[in-house]
Amino acid sequence: MAKKASVKDVRRSNRAMLLRELVLMGETSRSDLGATTGLSPATVTSVVTELIEEGTVREAGFLDSAGGRRRVLLHVDPAAAYVLGADVSETQVTTAIFGLTLERLAQRTTPFPGRRINPSRVGEILAAHVTELLAETGVDAAQVIGLGLGVPGVVEHPATPSAVVHADVIGWDTAVFAWLEETLGLPVLVDNGAKTTTQAESWYGSARGVEHAIVALIGDGAGAGIITNGRLYRGASSSAGEWGHTKISLDGPACRCGSAGCVEAIVGASAVLRSWRGRDEYTGREPEGVDALLAAYRDGDAAAQRAVAAAIEHLGLALANLVNLYNPEKIIVGGWFGDLIARDHPEELSAAVRRFSLKQPGEQAVVERSRLGVNAVALGAATLPVDLFIESGLVPDHRLNSSPAREESRSATRARHAPTALDGA
Template sequence: MNQTLGVAVVKKASVKDVRRRNRALILRHVWLNGPTSRSEVGAATGLSAATVTNVMNELIAEGAVREGGFLDSDGGRRRAIVTVAHDAALVIGADVGETQIGVKVFDLAFQPLAAREYPIKGRRIEVAEARAAIGAQVVSMLAELGASGDRVLGLGLGVPGIVQELPDGRQLVHAEVVGWHAADFSGFGDELGIPAYIDNGAKSTTQAEAWYGAARGVEHGVMVLVGEGAGAGIITDGQLYRGFSSSAGEWGHTKISLDGPHCRCGRTGCVETFVGASAVLDHWRGPDETWLGRETEGVEAILRAWRAGDEAAGRAIDGVVRHLGLALSNLVNLYNPQKIIVGGWFGDRIAAELLPDLQSAVRSFSLDQPGGEVVLVRSQLGPDAAVLGAATLPISHFIEYGAGAERLT
């Protein structure tokens, strides 16, 4: 329902819309809850047995779903097992990170089959170089697997910025942290001969966490990623919140100081200038080039010094906990999440070592009621979360629209 000047306009769903919705409901349940049965699918989706049977038969004929064997029975009628045909096709996830582009090939059960990495020097990369690198990695991995592009359901690309969808179908990426200003990714899939889907990396990672990780079943939550920079994905009513033009979640560039450090985005006082890995290392040792390109080593070094009682390391660690707690409290007061999932390569180390302290900091800065309700947890997906998140993009599109069904074996 759309509302304009107080007048409700209701668009009646067509038969095609209803069929697509039913297909998506059933396929999503099988994908995320399989192995299952037709009766369980009906109970979970609220669809009639006849509808489940019709759609399931179509999915089996399509090659997306497979039926065989039986679930354990308590004495009643045995229920046939329904599951995703994991070997029916391949999906590829690619993530443009802070120091490298990671690319992996998965089967439809998200089991990794091949992986490649491409280093990014100086945290800047030209769009043409990124496109060429991903293309070369895809060709290399498919050759390794003895597979053709026709077997690939799609490639998902996670990027560190805002993905703008234009009315003419073009996709522009605004990612100042890697030097992209309205970078045009139109025709990327055509170049590869594979359907390509692009989204902000924090959003795609949040989707993966909601499907398979700590955000599973969460109706209202926030996934935060902390590395060199910081980003967030917001879940509301069980759905990823995008905002008016899909830029919601640029939490790392919200401000927690009027005269704070200069940020890569060209402004000052951004969250990432206080909680990003390099910012914390600079607070410990002072701004120098010691850890440039070796930030993960630097983080382990400061944690060792902190455990050994080093006072400077203690001040830096205390600072990141307080500033991250303050930044997260703003999300708590704005969105009232039931859960905040902390991830990203640096965020994961913070959560592993300091989650109780971070939880206390969030509550101390938040309003009492939402602050007392929210629970902080560590991401369950680990270092592969971003690439896995990217790989969910073609799967999500296939579930919703059936796009790429002709590529199933």
């Protein structure tokens, strides 16, 4: 028999529902919150009053009105709390600090050679980044609600630091970040980078308001996030989206996963560079190599043009398989290499997807470049602690301290926002 929800549970649920709308919508009013959530005017006013008292939400003036009472605008205070997000890729670690409304304030990137980085080295880099970012922005650690990590490979849910990360291609197959919370003194949440990016696209990017979408990330590897019925699809053990290791050729090149003909072994950046330069000439420095490839393409180099055309054709084939499987409204292409392809060759890529898709779903699916850019993984990772903050109702330590002035402010706020009217109080 299901446990009956307590009054506290219902209030936390209502708070989460309203705060989520405020985070995603930006400025809005109490009446609009009531309309979008279906909550009663009294409930909206009561919960919003609580959010104002704790410092999470602020009033931002009035909405112009042709007549009647003016509506008070509300917004989440970006300085109410801070959050860190990190993109742990196979070639570098990028960490950024954001306000509560996820505006990026500062960022650090540390590249490293090779693709089998030791998790302890990642932890050292993250710790250094966190220290530098807090110092640069003047943010106290007590103001930070957590650090989100977007990592390669399959991450068993839930996304706690003790979650097991299965990333065979870089040698991880354990709870690699279980020790990081204690080291940093911050809550740490871990998820697959493609999934964190998909959440960011759903909140703020090209997938916002889209019920069925695919977010495809192509760098040196490849991955995908799947949105179905407006929710991120994870599968039975959270491995859904390992698109980079689906096969598009029976006799294709060997992949790092031990198989052959995988998507990433054909359309990943290093694979495309090898097809241009040949294995013996490939240097292993993907961003620099891709810049040279694109410059050669623009200069009319025949080998470069063949390599890029083949990459677009195979990427179109790989994306068409997703179209036929999931029937998305949109395919959003991102990742540092995918962003370049979508930027320079949008028409060719869309045409290739349609060519290999079934006619009806292929014509319906819109292929577009990510609006969030190449730093979307870190932003997506930052949504993990924000999501937890929204659902849990926990506030940073610095806002838990009481003082006579703060109690006086709270009393004034309570009087000003007594739950007797929805707006204009």
